Amino acid sequence: MPLLINPDEDLYRLGNPDMDSTHAEFITLVNVLSQVTGDDFCKGFDELVAHTQGHFDREKEMMTASDFPALNEHVGEHNRVLADLHQLQRRVQRGNLMMAKAFVKEQIPGWFHLHATTMDSALANHIKGR
Numbered sequence: 001m002p003l004l005i006n007p008d009e010d011l012y013r014l015g016n017p018d019m020d021s022t023h024a025e026f027i028t029l030v031n032v033l034s035q036v037t038g039d040d041f042c043k044g045f046d047e048l049v050a051h052t053q054g055h056f057d058r059e060k061e062m063m064t065a066s067d068f069p070a071l072n073e074h075v076g077e078h079n080r081v082l083a084d085l086h087q088l089q090r091r092v093q094r095g096n097l098m099m100a101k102a103f104v105k106e107q108i109p110g111w112f113h114l115h116a117t118t119m120d121s122a123l124a125n126h127i128k129g130r
Helices: 017-033 038-065 071-093 098-128
Strands: none
Touching: 017 038, 017 098, 038 071, 038 098, 071 098
């Protein structure tokens, strides 16, 4: 199975056990989702949306608890991605999988790489320094 996101990349391990575990789960979901079709894709996409919501909720809690200075920017990025996922989820629920499949394969890997190595890395470093 070709991986969209390499789970062994050290740059996705940020030294925060909760974030690292959540990122590993996210990577697995994306990689599996990129390989399935039909009902398996529909179910997997719902799992991805639910996981991502929980992922972002936990990060927001960490940002709030640690007085993270870039909270608004980080949460704004989360909200943008969730809006995209929810819009695509409605399409998937109507049986239109094409755009969601393209999003998983073509958009999520690059977005995750950039987000994890910039915004999430800054959050992990901020928490370590507190």
